[in-house]
Amino acid sequence: MRPFEIHYARFEWKGCLDERPWLLVQRFGASFWDCFPISGRLYSDYSFEIRADDPEFADTGLTKSCFLFYEHLYQVPDASIRRHKGRLTGDLLHRFRAVSGV
Secondary structure (H helix, E strand, C coil), X not given: CCCCEEEEEECCECCEXXXXXXXXXXXXXCCEEEEEEEECCCCCCCEEEECCCCCCHHHHCCCCCEEEECCCCEEEEXXXXXXXXXXXXXXXHHHHHHHHCC
């Protein structure tokens, strides 16, 4: 696992324990990742839209336009991270980093 990869993880967010995509940002200790959640629904102004028509969308592995929520980093245990989906790349990653400050 590497920074800015998208993985499915089962971790509670907004009272829901469903498996969802998470963006890995940085290692936190020996067995956790600092992550941002990704959802198809808009919940906060602190979000970055990943549009399906973006030229680098295919690299994300997502199936539809989504929102990446960057207002709070969550420490997701390695054991909760299930499978690799894709990653943020190129200009899409650059734009996200400029907006989120990471």
